Amino acid sequence: MRRIEVAFVMLGLCALCAAAGCASAGRAAAPPPAERTMQGIIDDRVVPHLEHYFERIAAERGALAIDGVPAFSESDHFVGGKVISSMAYVLERTPRGTPEFARRVEMMRGIVDFVSRQPGYATWNHLYAIKGLHRLERAGLLDDVAPDSILNRLRTQLDWRGFVDPTDLHLINLPTNYYGVAFGIARYRELLGWDRPGDSERILAKLLTHVREYSAEGYMDETPGDGRFDRYTVLIPSELAILLTATETPVPPMIRDMLRRSSEIALQLANPRGDGFPYGRSIGLYGDLATVQVLSIAARLGVLTPEESAAAYAYNTRMVQKYADFWIDPAMRSVNMWDHGRRTDEYRNKGRILGENLSTAMQIVEAEEDWEAAGFTGAPSAAALDRFLAGLPRYRLFRFSTGEYERALLIARNGGRVIALPLISGARGYYASTPYLPAPAAVGSLETPPNTQLPHLVPRWTLADGGARMPVVYMRAIRTEERGDTLYLRVSQDALARVGDAAPRADSSMSVNTTFVFAPGSMERRDVFRAARPVTARALEMEFVTASSGGTARGGRVEFAAGPVASIEAWGAGEPVVEALSGPQALGGPNGPLRSHVRWNRANPTLGGSAEVRWRMTWR
Incomplete structure (x- = not known):
């Protein structure tokens, strides 16, 4: 059990403003005190958040509602697996041999039984659930919470063969990123002793072939070559690296190289406020967490330099503090991506409210575990972050694709602001x-x-x-020119x-030449x-x-x-x-x-x- 640090003031100014809907609710949280450790924030803010839902899920189950929204509904096909994964973490960190541990084991048994009986769960749900079961087994707790009757039910349910044809490995009416989901499920089944090794290697080879085919300039196109380079482009190498590392699978050099490229974008976006990825869909909270996931696994795998790692740890710690002070709404007892002037895309609609609470908290927990594995457990260095930010270029262009049409991202650091200009499709x-x-x-x-x-x-x-x-x-023809502290970016479209x-x-009856001018x-x-x-x-x-x-x-x-x-x-x-x-x-x-x-x-x-x-x- 990790040491619980002394609690600090529970509600930051921005959290209060968000709850009240005041004018400053749209701004990011103020930089937190640099002496706060990432694990300290998790112990004091994130774990109590998860424990709150542990109690409510165990007591209310299908009747649970958050801010008036049913927690278990057809709006969220992944929530059951997220419940098993996150509640496994809460149980794992509970001190053994205590009355509280015995009580939670009984509660967890009921939670797993409840989830295993719910219909309609698929794909990502199966990956979250089996990952939680593996965490429990690794902690020696699986037999305590999942007797044979429940485990046999889960063994039948949690399978990749429902959405990937096992003969030729073609996906059944799903986009290609689901090969990663299938790989994770297959590999965890092997680690749990449910299947013999082999299937996960076949699926991983299929996935890497797709990544190689649609990764122009080392960046992943979310589409088959149409040019959608967005948050997922930056995130997918880290998702794969995290999954491979967690399942004791070597990370291929190609994924390491892509992770390095994603890390350079994440580092160029770094700022003292803890703000993250700024364009495309599924940003806001998930834009922040994307850079947390990228930089934490990159540090663990040695993809970052020591100087970059020190700065990234401080940057990520401020993002975790922003999660606690800004994204968690104390009035709702929930993360808030939907109210008080905030808005997210339909994919992350409020019908997924329980799942979003659990998955975002676990992304932070798992990132901290990667930082700990990288040797970062103490207070972050504000000075290291300040030095790193001061040394970043004012402008940097990342070229995603130089094929028939060019795709790129300009990041401009302008008077303390970090501005992204996506030139994509x-x-x-x-x-x-x-x-x-x-x-x-x-x-x-x-x-x-x-x-x-x-x-x-x-x-x-x-x-x-x-x-x-x-x-x-x-x-086409994306090019830049710097004159002093001014940048000219030119692009043509025929x-x-x-x-x-x-x-x-x-x-093609109309064309355009565009010039962007960035100046202080x-x-x-x-x-x-x-x-x-x-x-x-x-x-x-x-x-x-x-x-x-x-x-x-x-x-x-x-x-x-x-x-x-x-x-x-x-x-x-x-x-x-x-x-x-x-x-x-x-x-x-x-x-x-x-x-x-x-x-x-x-x-x-x-x-x-x-x-x-x-x-x-x-x-x-």
């Missing part, structure tokens, strides 16, 4: 989604609402026939995307559109949503009274209209409410030879 279903647009993204200051398709800082042409076109997807269908289609305190975008022949359009539109408030339009310029963005000005898009967001019109970002919505609409524009649209933003 969201591919089918996401190419016109606001969080995937080629627009700047920054936690707490440049966030966008999930599940929307706004022309956020990207012009949208609506043609005479009602069809819309946007400069997304078809990017076609615009037809917007409206599920998948993008190219319209400001950012600018210039688009020069060209048409092979005159184009008549109904409208040219652009929008901007921001956490800044008190916007006032003066000519083409909008100035904000408060918030991170001080002003924005556009040319060639019409006059701005500013709307304060509140009540039914409110929009939420992953980390908090968006306060203002700016719209530009230029009616009946004509695109003959060329047309320029430009905007410039300044920071407060």
